[in-house]
Amino acid sequence: MQTPSGKFEFDCETLKRFAPDDEERPPILKYRRTNESLGTERAERLPLQMITPHPRYSFHTQNDAKDGFINDIEDHRLLIDGRYYWVLRINPEDAQARGIREASLVRVFTERGSVICAVRLTHCARPGVVHGYASCAVYEPLGEPGKSPDLGGALNVLTPPEPQFVRGNAMGNSNCLVEVEAWTGTAPADARTTAAPAQPVAH
Amino acid sequence: MKKWNLVFDLELCTGCQSCAMAVKDEYVGNEFPGYAATMPLHGAGWVQIHAHERGRFPAVDLAYIFQCCQHCDDAPCMKVARNGAVKKRSDGIVMIDPALAKGQKELVDACPFHAVHWNEELSLPQAWNFDAHLLDAGWSAPRPVQSCPTGALRALKVEDDEMRRIASEERLQRLEPGEKHRTRVHYKNLYRFTSVFVAGTLVGRDQGLEACVRGAEVRLMRGSTAVGSGASDAYGDFRFDGLPPESGAYRVEIAAKGYRGKNVELELTNSHWLGEIRLDAA
Numbered sequence: 001m002q003t004p005s006g007k008f009e010f011d012c013e014t015l016k017r018f019a020p021d022d023e024e025r026p027p028i029l030k031y032r033r034t035n036e037s038l039g040t041e042r043a044e045r046l047p048l049q050m051i052t053p054h055p056r057y058s059f060h061t062q063n064d065a066k067d068g069f070i071n072d073i074e075d076h077r078l079l080i081d082g083r084y085y086w087v088l089r090i091n092p093e094d095a096q097a098r099g100i101r102e103a104s105l106v107r108v109f110t111e112r113g114s115v116i117c118a119v120r121l122t123h124c125a126r127p128g129v130v131h132g133y134a135s136c137a138v139y140e141p142l143g144e145p146g147k148s149p150d151l152g153g154a155l156n157v158l159t160p161p162e163p164q165f166v167r168g169n170a171m172g173n174s175n176c177l178v179e180v181e182a183w184t185g186t187a188p189a190d191a192r193t194t195a196a197p198a199q200p201v202a203h
Numbered sequence: 204m205k206k207w208n209l210v211f212d213l214e215l216c217t218g219c220q221s222c223a224m225a226v227k228d229e230y231v232g233n234e235f236p237g238y239a240a241t242m243p244l245h246g247a248g249w250v251q252i253h254a255h256e257r258g259r260f261p262a263v264d265l266a267y268i269f270q271c272c273q274h275c276d277d278a279p280c281m282k283v284a285r286n287g288a289v290k291k292r293s294d295g296i297v298m299i300d301p302a303l304a305k306g307q308k309e310l311v312d313a314c315p316f317h318a319v320h321w322n323e324e325l326s327l328p329q330a331w332n333f334d335a336h337l338l339d340a341g342w343s344a345p346r347p348v349q350s351c352p353t354g355a356l357r358a359l360k361v362e363d364d365e366m367r368r369i370a371s372e373e374r375l376q377r378l379e380p381g382e383k384h385r386t387r388v389h390y391k392n393l394y395r396f397t398s399v400f401v402a403g404t405l406v407g408r409d410q411g412l413e414a415c416v417r418g419a420e421v422r423l424m425r426g427s428t429a430v431g432s433g434a435s436d437a438y439g440d441f442r443f444d445g446l447p448p449e450s451g452a453y454r455v456e457i458a459a460k461g462y463r464g465k466n467v468e469l470e471l472t473n474s475h476w477l478g479e480i481r482l483d484a485a
Contacts, residue, residue: 057220069227072245073220076255078247091260123260195245 008087024165036160036177038128046110046177048094051136052155061137065152067193077153078103078118083190085118085154088132088178092121100182107149107183108132110176113157114149116142117185130180134159142187151187204255206295207333208359208366210375211269212391215355217250220269220345222356226250229346238336240301240325247320250347255396262442262476264401269312269356271347272318272330273378274388283313288383294360295387296333304328315380333358351457366399394445401446401469403455403477405439407462408484413441416450416482419459425452435459448473461485 004013010023019034024032038049040088057076058064064076065084071077077084080103089109090100100106106119108130125131138152141146150157159173216449226249230242231414242249250271257264275385281289281297288304291297299319304310310328319330344358359366366389368463369375375389376397390396401423405416421441423431431443432455446453448471453479455467464484469475 055349067244069224069244071298072227072248073223075218075220122256123258123263124256124265126260193245 001137002011019097022165022167024073025168034172034175035162037177038177040177042111042177046178046179048090048130048178050108050130050132050155050158050176050178051174052132052159052176053123055135058135058137060135063133064137065192066137071193071195078120079195080105081187082193082195083151083187084193084195085116086132086136086155087120087149088117088155088180089120089122089125090130091123091125091127093127094125095119095121095132096181098181100180106180107182108155108158108178108180109149110158110178112160115145115153115155116149116151116185116187117153117155118136120179130178138192142185149183149185153201155197204293205362206293206362206366207247207274207338207387208361209271209274209333209388210359210369210373210391211356211388212238212355212357213266213268213395214344214392215353216267216269216283217353217355218254218265218363219352220252221350221352222269223250223252225350226334229334229337234301235336236301238298238301239332240322240329243322243324245393249318249320249329256335257395257399257474258402259474259476262400262440262446262474264395264400264474268396269388269390270316270318270330270378272314273316273381273384274333275381275389276385276387278384279315280310280319280330281315282285283307283309294338296335296338297330298332298335299328301329301462305480316378316386320476326397335377367415385407398445399448399471399474400442400444401455401471401475402440402442402455402469404479405435405459405482406479407439407459407482416459416462419457419462419482422456424454424456445470457482 005007012027057070063070071084091131100119106117107114132155136153139150139154140152143150143200147151159176162172164170164172224308234241245319252267255266255268278297286303288300288307306326311321322329326469347357350359370389375391376393377386407414407416416439417437419435421433422429423443435441450471453469453471457465463485
């Protein structure tokens with residue numbers, strides 16, 4: 001093993017040399033609350049935790065939103081009023097508390113931005129947690145880029161840009177405090193698809 | 204005469220959609236004269252996989268169901284078709300002829316499995332014909348079967364007697380109303396689509412702390428008859444599956460070492476979690 005002792009080190013020699021007083025990554029691992037924890041003050045405004053794993057039906061952004069038939073996979077995107085929206089999953093209890101119906105449009109937001117998604121109600125998301133895949137292939141702001149809701153489904157707009165610790169390279173976006181509300185705005189026609197606007201979603 | 208059959212196992216499908224995508228890949232933009240016209244790029248696929256969720260958090264079951272033309276031996280679409288537009292091949296495959304069926308929208312409504320799709324652009328009813336053009340060219344299995352990474356889909360070309368034996372041995376079922384129409388698509392572990400479950404979690408105390416009750420004997424009673432029995436697992440969880448929905452009154456009887464027995468009455472409508480059931484020390 002390529003450690004100074006040649007053994008698995010619970011008390012890490014190299015970290016002691018590199019950053020012995022780093023509270024974000026101490027030489028002996030210990031639990032530390034994330035900045036996106038329900039225990040923080042921001043959770044009063046943003047009470048849901050969003051997880052954004054890798055997408056299931058595309059390889060990162062590859063194959064997504066190229067007007068291919070992957071668009072028609074109902075767990076990938078949902079066709080609503082002629083536009084294929086990225087899917088966000090929410091527990092029925094959380095949806096009901098917010099007046100959100102199955103297969104309707106929602107705005108999921110943080111102070112960093114907001115994204116319009118199609119919502120699916122599922123008990124596979126526990127109450128308090130919403131789930132949507134990372135790396136959709138579209139960023140399509142309704143108005144000024146960076147300052148208006150995204151119709152494309154780029155949930156990465158919402159996740160924290162800070163790394164897990166300052167003196168290292170690990171991304172710190174695996175969970176994220178958000179709020180979700182029903183969205184009643186109107187979207188312009190989707191130039192990316194040839195799907196007929198009135199086409200119902202297959203069930 | 205050996206005939207084609209399809210077997211789909213709900214326990215093995217992970218919902219990856221490879222079968223549905225393979226069929227789109229085969230027919231979108233491609234036509235096979237005498238077999239099939241092109242499939243629309245968007246909209247309902249001829250082969251579909253749909254998620255079926257039962258229960259509620261934390262007792263949830265997610266399964267996937269495969270849907271396509273069921274290749275009925277007694278096919279309702281054949282009965283309404285004019286000009287011999289739907290044919291039953293000697294190998295069991297139901298074929299909608301892409302030329303003769305033009306304009307015959309009534310085929311769509313005739314299918315009790317919603318497996319015939321209307322192609323607006325071509326004014327044509329269409330269904331998945333088992334990739335007959337590939338089988339006739341010597342393929343050993345159609346593309347959905349070939350693309351399935353878990354073996355959830357199997358294509359069997361066997362005598363009907365042999366298929367009946369396999370169906371009985373593996374307890375295969377048909378989608379409603381498949382018995383009536385003698386469908387050739389068979390389903391294994393269909394209970395995850397058609398039935399409901401009752402689950403619960405047993406909580407006791409150990410050294411002054413809350414604890415999961417493991418190994419409790421749990422019986423599901425209907426009146427005085429036990430319809431299920433089992434033991435709670437390391438998390439105190441138990442589950443009785445395969446129950447008919449809307450089937451009325453049941454009683455769960457719990458007997459655990461070191462605890463007083465407990466009965467829980469319930470009225471079964473849909474899949475149901477009884478919640479945390481607290482047991483008192485004996």
